[in-house]
Amino acid sequence: MITCSAPGKVYLFGEHAVVYGEPAIACAINRRISTSIELVSSGKTRVDAMGKRLNCNSEEFKYACCAVQTVKRLFETDFGAEITIRSQLPSRQGLGSSAAVTVSTIKALAECLGIELENEAVAKIGHQVETAVQGRASPADTFVSSTGGVVFIEQTTTSHLSPLNIPIIIGATGIERSTSDVIASVARMKQKYPSLVTDILSSMGDVTRLGKQKLADEDFVGLGELMNINQGLLESIGVSDDALSRLVYAARTAGALGAKITGAGRGGCVLALAQDGNVKKVSQAIVMQDAQVLNAAFSNLGLQTE
């Protein structure tokens, strides 16, 4: 049995805009998904998580099975697989659990099959899987989960930025949402107001570029300010909601340097940038809004075999 694990991620800037070719900055976090695989002769794929057999409608099942099909197709081979997933990431909360399941499954399969795959190659295959399952996907998701660290994404180019050492707090609403539904709603709005929405997405791109500079300067106050601007732009394209907005304001009021949605929005999580002195206060403010605080930190650890 081979076990591979991969990190979840947060978007510091640029979710949604990245779907339309604008740049984004995503960061791996220290909460991971582990996938253990044992090849079997039956030809069937079975996926377990939390000690239970997953049905074929569950998120994890879809991505893991599509990863299996894709590996079979690309490497012209056939096999059955017993897959066991252990997750530190809530699913459908915008923390990249689907990318982490996908790349850890691909990597573990490759190891089982004796195929050598660099992490970046896993990311590319993973992007095919995500595109097949979701219809449209950013290459960033599987790249970040494969390579770890802080990643600047622009169109099909990805590059690592310096590691980021500042406390973050993730507030999870617990409201599940479908990434593809939210992405489709933005596409509809863009179709209805093409020039306006293109300009707003382009402003998000500008925020990301300015944010990249703030990261280089280690100007965390400026970074937080730009996260808040990004949040407003996300509000304008309709991907925030009451619960997310409350968490954003709770975090800011408690002293967070910045707070915004991370991921597709309309449910899912909020990312707050804290300071060493106010992590507890910001966490408590989020808990007071009936949300779950996930202990997490930025992480440079990508996909790895355990």
Next chain:
Amino acid sequence: MITCSAPGKVYLFGEHAVVYGEPAIACAINRRISTSIELVSSGKTRVDAMGKRLNCNSEEFKYACCAVQTVKRLFETDFGAEITIRSQLPSRQGLGSSAAVTVSTIKALAECLGIELENEAVAKIGHQVETAVQGRASPADTFVSSTGGVVFIEQTTTSHLSPLNIPIIIGATGIERSTSDVIASVARMKQKYPSLVTDILSSMGDVTRLGKQKLADEDFVGLGELMNINQGLLESIGVSDDALSRLVYAARTAGALGAKITGAGRGGCVLALAQDGNVKKVSQAIVMQDAQVLNAAFSNLGLQTE
């Protein structure tokens, strides 16, 4: 004694952006301020409101007194005045109370002095007064309060759009704010991120132009959608806050077609566009957030002598 009254107003689109030359749409409402004036020989100006003598730091006092000084200067005359203000508008809540005090004072003074002034001329003098008190002011505020109706403002040009017959609900946080402080904070942000903030203000201008078309088409669903986009853009320039955001989401959740800040923001009011069937539900949702619901409607009635 001469009494003149003038309406308050809401911004359907474009507050803040209008300060930077982008278009805006403002609408007079049926809540008014009445100013009664009696000229006296003493040479002093005294301002009463709600049966009390106002001190010289109150908003109403500043605008009324500056209106008196401006009229004295423009018409090369001198007089004392006893001014009594009765208001249906909460002050410092972004509903145009300062413009309404200003234009009703100027009009009543002109009547007392036997000077004939068209409402549009009053608006222009009123703009001088607002600029003197605030440092920077939109000509739209005094124009709308003088002429009533639905007004499209672009740079120094103002024109009336068709009357608007759809229920509105105003939710007042009761939090007072200084228009000039909020305007100054946007100016600081624009200085820090010139290209980004210019683009966001320009997107607000696009929302206003699209909104003008929706008004012409009587497409109220589209109008509400654009109000929501405008709200996000206002969030992005940092003029919303927790209390306003809660009212916005409460109204939308209760079925409002759209909801946004009206006026400078950071306190003040939210404007929600309701439908005939859900006025009560939206009002109750706002009250549940500890805000005051102001009964109001769009109005074509401008400045008038009573």
